[in-house]
Amino acid sequence: MTIPKIWKVSVIGDQGVGKTSLVKRFVFNTFNGESLTSEESRAYKKKIDGILLMIWDISVYEEHVDRILGGSKAVIIVGDITRYRTYEAMDDMAQYVDGRKISKIFVGNKHDLKYRAEFWRDELQTLSKKYDSTYFFTSAKTGEGIADVFQFLTKKLC
Ligand SMILES: Nc1nc2c(ncn2[C@@H]2O[C@H](COP(=O)(O)OP(=O)(O)OP(=O)(O)O)[C@@H](O)[C@H]2O)c(=O)[nH]1
Ligand SMILES: [Mg+2]
Numbered sequence: 390m391t392i393p394k395i396w397k398v399s400v401i402g403d404q405g406v407g408k409t410s411l412v413k414r415f416v417f418n419t420f421n422g423e424s425l426t427s428e429e430s431r432a433y434k435k436k437i438d439g440i441l442l443m444i445w446d447i448s449v450y451e452e453h454v455d456r457i458l459g460g461s462k463a464v465i466i467v468g469d470i471t472r473y474r475t476y477e478a479m480d481d482m483a484q485y486v487d488g489r490k491i492s493k494i495f496v497g498n499k500h501d502l503k504y505r506a507e508f509w510r511d512e513l514q515t516l517s518k519k520y521d522s523t524y525f526f527t528s529a530k531t532g533e534g535i536a537d538v539f540q541f542l543t544k545k546l547c
Contacts, residue, residue, distance in 0.1 A: 393436065397460050398542065399445045401486075402467030403478035407498040410529035411467060412446045415539060420530050430457060438543040463492040463542050470497045470526070473507040476516075483520050492546050495524035496538060501531050 400408045409427050414420055416433045427448045435442050445457055458464060466482050468475040483493055495516050497509070503526075513524040523541065527534035 393439060393441045395441045395443060396462040396543075397443045397445065398463050398465065399447055399458055399461045399491075400465045400467060401447050401454075401482050402496075402498075403469070403472075403475040404449045406467045406469040406472075406475050407527075407529045408467050409446050411465075411496070411498060411527060411535060412444055414529040414532055415535050416444065418532070420532075422530075435539075437539055440543050442539070442543075458486065458489070458491065461491050463494060463546055465494050465496055465538065465542075467496045467498050468508070469499050470506045470508055471499055471502050476508040476512055480516060480519075483516065483522075487520065492542075493520050493522045494538060494542065495520075495522060496534075497524065497526045498529060500526040500533055501528040 400412055402408050410420060412433055416435045427446060428450060430448045430451045431446050433444045435444065447454060447457060464486050466479050468479045479495060486493060495513055497513050517524045525534050525538045527538060
């Protein structure tokens with residue numbers, strides 16, 4: 390019997406950027422348009438490329454972010470491209486995570502609404518350069534880009 394690698398991955402980002410939707414799209418392949426603020430952080434399991442991912446959907450109210458982030462292989466920092474201030478929050482959060490041994494991946498979510506974008510490629514490129522990282526565009530609604538984020542994670546971060 391081979392014991393799978395288990396990786397913890399944390400998903401953070403400003404309120405309503407689509408953290409829960411993104412995780413549920415990836416884990417269950419579902420999307421539910423309703424808006425329900427996550428009061429508590431929650432972990433979901435999903436096996437991909439022989440790696441068992443423990444994906445933490447971190448609540449904006451989480452008191453123990455520090456402890457949850459500890460031991461994470463990667464952190465996915467999500468913004469909502471239709472709201473510029475969620476981009477600023479991405480930078481703040483990246484700064485918060487910086488200096489730890491955790492890979493950062495930036496995600497501009499709600500790409501199906503790109504005609505309403507308040508930030509886009511230039512901004513995410515700037516952020517990626519600043520933190521020596523990479524970025525993706527996703528839509529939890531259509532599923533665009535979601536698998537790419539997690540595939541990148543398991544293929545490139547081994
Ligand atoms: N059009 C569109 N709407 C999205 C997308 N992702 C999430 N939403 C919607 O945005 C709202 C917030 O999504 P959530 O997944 O609850 O966001 P969250 O980051 O978990 O929010 P909090 O838990 O409150 O911080 C919901 O109404 C979702 O249906 C997307 O890719 N496209
Ligand atoms: Mg949520």
